[in-house]
Amino acid sequence: MASLRFDDPLFATYAVAATLMILKVIAMSWLTVVRMIRANGGFRSPEDLRRTPLNPHPSPAQLEPNDGVERIRRIQLNDLENIPFFLAAGFLYILTSPSLLAARLLLYGYVVSRLLHFLAYLTKQTHEVRAALWTAGSLILLYLTGRSLLAALGI
Amino acid sequence: MASLRFDDPLFATYAVAATLMILKVIAMSWLTVVRMIRANGGFRSPEDLRRTPLNPHPSPAQLEPNDGVERIRRIQLNDLENIPFFLAAGFLYILTSPSLLAARLLLYGYVVSRLLHFLAYLTKQTHEVRAALWTAGSLILLYLTGRSLLAALGI
Amino acid sequence: MASLRFDDPLFATYAVAATLMILKVIAMSWLTVVRMIRANGGFRSPEDLRRTPLNPHPSPAQLEPNDGVERIRRIQLNDLENIPFFLAAGFLYILTSPSLLAARLLLYGYVVSRLLHFLAYLTKQTHEVRAALWTAGSLILLYLTGRSLLAALGI
Numbered sequence: 011m012a013s014l015r016f017d018d019p020l021f022a023t024y025a026v027a028a029t030l031m032i033l034k035v036i037a038m039s040w041l042t043v044v045r046m047i048r049a050n051g052g053f054r055s056p057e058d059l060r061r062t063p064l065n066p067h068p069s070p071a072q073l074e075p076n077d078g079v080e081r082i083r084r085i086q087l088n089d090l091e092n093i094p095f096f097l098a099a100g101f102l103y104i105l106t107s108p109s110l111l112a113a114r115l116l117l118y119g120y121v122v123s124r125l126l127h128f129l130a131y132l133t134k135q136t137h138e139v140r141a142a143l144w145t146a147g148s149l150i151l152l153y154l155t156g157r158s159l160l161a162a163l164g165i
Numbered sequence: 166m167a168s169l170r171f172d173d174p175l176f177a178t179y180a181v182a183a184t185l186m187i188l189k190v191i192a193m194s195w196l197t198v199v200r201m202i203r204a205n206g207g208f209r210s211p212e213d214l215r216r217t218p219l220n221p222h223p224s225p226a227q228l229e230p231n232d233g234v235e236r237i238r239r240i241q242l243n244d245l246e247n248i249p250f251f252l253a254a255g256f257l258y259i260l261t262s263p264s265l266l267a268a269r270l271l272l273y274g275y276v277v278s279r280l281l282h283f284l285a286y287l288t289k290q291t292h293e294v295r296a297a298l299w300t301a302g303s304l305i306l307l308y309l310t311g312r313s314l315l316a317a318l319g320i
Numbered sequence: 321m322a323s324l325r326f327d328d329p330l331f332a333t334y335a336v337a338a339t340l341m342i343l344k345v346i347a348m349s350w351l352t353v354v355r356m357i358r359a360n361g362g363f364r365s366p367e368d369l370r371r372t373p374l375n376p377h378p379s380p381a382q383l384e385p386n387d388g389v390e391r392i393r394r395i396q397l398n399d400l401e402n403i404p405f406f407l408a409a410g411f412l413y414i415l416t417s418p419s420l421l422a423a424r425l426l427l428y429g430y431v432v433s434r435l436l437h438f439l440a441y442l443t444k445q446t447h448e449v450r451a452a453l454w455t456a457g458s459l460i461l462l463y464l465t466g467r468s469l470l471a472a473l474g475i
Contacts, residue, residue: 014169014324014415016471025412025472032405032465039401039458043451054394056387057444064448077211084209086401091194091241094249094404095187102180105169134212138219141198148194155187161171162180169324232366239364246349246396249404250342257335260324289367293374296353303349310342316326317335 024104027117038086045079052079102158123147179259182272193241200234207234257313278302334414337427348396355389362389412468433457
């Protein structure tokens, strides 16, 4: 069984993949902030229209959906539908004692698929490109989960 | 303390419940895709209206909310509000060394409550039915979390 | 390395912080329910307009967004963008064997930042107050994740 030690290559593989994915999600929050500042809008709460030092000239238009901000929010929602489950499934998967090569291909492959999905979504590629990259990640997630379920059932 | 070994019945109970819940969430993503294909709509991004081999006759109506697609999205959002926290709370709970019977009742009970909640939501049962099933799951989650907090406080 | 035993102060620190955050998220779901009952509205599904013992006088207005309900939903969405990742990053962080003092400051500091963020959002403080509290939590999360990544890379 994989230990939970960072000097165990299997656990380190998981920890690298997991932390990169968490950093990716955090980056989406910050990117939302950056785009709201740049657009001076895309806000969501009525109180965001109060006059403050950071918003000296409030206007109702600031509460309207902003394309650039909404795009990052859609990307982030897609992350929320996928990454928390990768964090759990990847953890269970390394406890099944896979080969280091398989673990690296699957976990780092997942990270790459999500980063490319982000780039495709950000740069407005066609639905097909985005869907193909999402599918690659989802199939890896399905495998990690299914493999762990079989191990738990003793199969 | 429960070990993190799949041949430990307590850990295996957690791993089975956790992977079933992850598979459930993945299934929601695929069901959304299936319904978008069947409805030929329910899309969310402007670039999804580009003419491509998979969307040869794009139309602005494809970006309008589609009832069938939105229903699965609401179910999935409800999953996001619940299942990631079950994955963490269930893990902490088995580390409190509960009896195997209690662990099975609670963790498998949670899984059953969420699957029934899904069926009730999908088949448009009344709010009461859906709420009762959600409540059952939420109370189990509350217990798992509270029990782990007490263990962590040494109570 | 931290053990996964509740009598290990490092693990207990994580378990207390994690369970408090999970309880916070569960509370948001229940608060949404309370506000929907009080407003007799803020529902989302067409079937919620059926006449039932709990909704004897249904009206289409019950499906319109309700300010008080939507506020809790926004708070909960913000939780979903943050707390699942804290649960994973905090777990990896305590496996890096930090000092107990550092762990307590960071993990309990995160909990406090999220509880204050909730209060600021609930009581409609200005965007600046809310943003400052969110930022404090996000920076802690960034540190926990970055520290774990460095440990996994052997740096």
